Amino acid sequence: MDAMHANPEVVTTHDVQHDGHHEHHQSFITKYIFSQDHKTIGKQFLITGMIWAIIGGLFSVLFRLQLGFPGESFPILETVFGKTWAPGGTIKPEFYYALITMHGTILVFFVLTAGLSGTFANLLIPLQIGARDMASPFLNMLSYWFFFLASVVMMSSLFIQTGPAAGGWTVYPPLSALHDASIGSELGMDLWIISIALFVISTLMGGLNYISTVLNLRTKGMSMTRLPLTIWAVFFTAMVGVLAFPVLLSGLILLFFDRNLGTSFYLSDIVVNGQIMPNEGGNAILFQHLFWFLGHPEVYIVILPTMGIVSEVISINSRKPIFGYIAMIGSLFAITTLSFLVWAHHMFVSGMNPLLGSFFVLLTLLIAVPSAIKTFNWLTTLWRGNIRFTPAMLFSIGFVSLFISGGLTGIYLGNSTLDIQLHDTMFSIAHFHLVMGVAAFFGMFSGLYHWFPKMFGRYMNPTLGYIHFWVTLIGAYLIFWPMHYEGLAGMPRRYLDKSPWVSFNQFGDLDRMISIVAIIVFAIQLMFVFNFFYSIFKGRKVTTLNPWKANTLEWTTPIKPGHGNWPGEIPEVHRWAYDYSKDGRDFIPQTEPVGANEKIEH
């Protein structure tokens, strides 16, 4: 184990370089804009992510207006979006498809990947492993700025004349490859590809940094099996990202060639708009393999960090060790590995060989086992605890509930026989919004309420936190639970008006209810955003070092840690992070040496 300890030399140089005394020499620009402090970079990811979340959320409100009230006119839409996109205050189909595409892209990539990993990996890795900063603070800064560039490019696609990409967040060719197939496949699609390419670069730089920091910069005594689960989670997340994102990038490069250089990777035998295309011999399904080779791991990139956060928050607030620490790491590892072997479950009805499909059924349902282990371990952690319901804890409990509900429907979809019926219906929308969308947001909120005092030296208002939690939890179930029934009735996803259909037009009232609830839930998120920014400046001040009575190292830093985190020596670690309620003591910080007769876990 000793070889794994942080190299003392590295630590010393860091000591000198980022000594707290340097702080006041920094200009505004180096301190807040081109900062190399992991805490500041984390906040940059967070705030950029929040802006994206508001935009992405607002888009969903807009298309829910269409879904809940098809044909109705909302004059304000014409005022805001103009006659081209919302003539007479109704949403044009082109606009609708641009909205859902951007909603998916923004939330999956910009909010729940960059916003989530970027915030918590940056904030927590150095603080919880006992390091002064990332292995390469410079690369870390670049990682944010590439994300920023990606954001600028994606944002600009919203303002061009032909509008942004509109072929769904999965951008399947030929639709996305043929300029003539859709207005969203014009310039908007090129910008989408460029933006995501920049995004991938950002993810790689961030990910490599997270991995090498966790491996190399742990403080003395912090063996791998003493790491808090948050660190394990972001560590595995980074690995998944580093291995999966390049595949998406290569797939997108080929798509870019097909679009603009006349190659035929994905195109064959196509007549679009009466125009005969010369391409022959390509295969459209190839793109789906490349996309989902990232796309499936991507959903775990989204959920793994929140699993870490939830494990940490549940343990602290139950005043109990997380149950089955090693099993928790093992299941994270199993999920990481298996997540690369299940991608084709998104393609059961693409014409894939049924025998090949059957292997993917097997592997897909296998991945439910580590998910089940994690769930049972969370439940057991609660069992016989002494639970404090901070807003963070409530969001973690909500996470577990949503993860169960959404995970179980994965078992329907993963069984190819049922997927024939359910693929690309509202059932799959319900599945992934519960298990990924809402659950990941719950994990993220949980982390924000929990670490806000560390980030800003103040608390968020808990009453607003409770309101936020209850409205969001109830709203999420009201929105997504009944949606399963629409899917069971076969209602396809991405249908903006069901009135021409005999088979799917029976859910008008339901759709209206869902839309109204969605608007309320969105409004409550704005209240959260308000609480967040208000509390940064006006929140109640933190007066103790360790407000949640937690064991991990970040609570040994000053209330407002400077660059370098600890003013003096980095503390040494003597035990794992989960000694809660042990030997009659409420909590035993990781820095406390092991007692003479004490039996230790790790």
Place this chain on the structure above:
Amino acid sequence: MQTFFIVAILVLGFLITFQIAKTSEYVSVLRGEEKSRRQSNNINAFLLLAFLIIGLFGVYYCNETLKDKILYVSASVEGENIDTMMWITTALTGFVFIITQIALFWFAFKYRESDKRTAYYFPHHSTLEVIWTVIPAVTLTVMIGFGLYYWFKITGEAPKNAMVVEVTGSQFQWDFRYPGKDKILGKKYYKNINAATNNPLGQVWDDPANHDDIHTTGEVHIVVNKPVKFIIGAKDVIHDVGLVHFRQKMDAVPGTPTTMWFTPKYTTKQMKEITGNPDFVYEISCDQMCGKGHWSMRGVVIVETQEEFDTWMFSQKPQYYVAFPDKDPSNPAFKPDSTSAGSAAVSVGNNQAKTRQ
């Protein structure tokens, strides 16, 4: 105006909430933080319990309200397997759902903070962990077993006697082609596609097998109790043949043909009675995002008896005659020995087709 009111109400509601929240923070400081923290801890614990109870009731209520709006009986023989599978899965996952949600919220409520209790230091327990690894693994294996058994039945080879229909998706409509009397679908080449010359599917007229092929748009007729095999393709982008009532679905990919088959159990007429809906029709929904008209890409399947089908088929004219009216024997301008393309191999008629069989 309405929008303005809604926004005003939201803002007002928000301001009030905020004031209350702010005040409660001050009050808690005055009254002693620990005491008010305990109080809100208890409130939230009770709310969690209430959420569990109301939530489970809500699940039941939701099911009661919506269960009649979902699927009727499976309209295909094969789809019955899917329905069985759906029930098995719902029973199992429903059981797990109820147990785990109850455990979650009940534990949260029961073990809310109290001075009388200290938390129990319980870091791990190997037997327990093995149990909840093995039980899900075994259960899932059983479900995989059932699932794959049906999967191979459904996706296996179509029966020999299956009727063949070609389905082609394009933005935003469905085209169908029947092989005609020779039971052979003639060759196609996508560069022949030309709406102006009445060749929407790109049939190669040199291939005599094409001369009796029937083309329809938007509506496909099939025969009850007779397996039907769809050969599926697309002209422009990926579409998907979604047949809810038959429990079938398959992508339509340009350049790569796919297939599906099933055996319809009820005629459209019978289904109108079963569903009690006089407007009932079997619909084809496009289930793959294909552009701005995706949501409206609708087709209709008419399931009828063999006699009805034969009558209908008899009234159809091969696309060849549409493209070359002078080849059509029912056309007054019919010229048996015309010199135009493909005529040599043709001379229309059934004799030729029969020889090919």
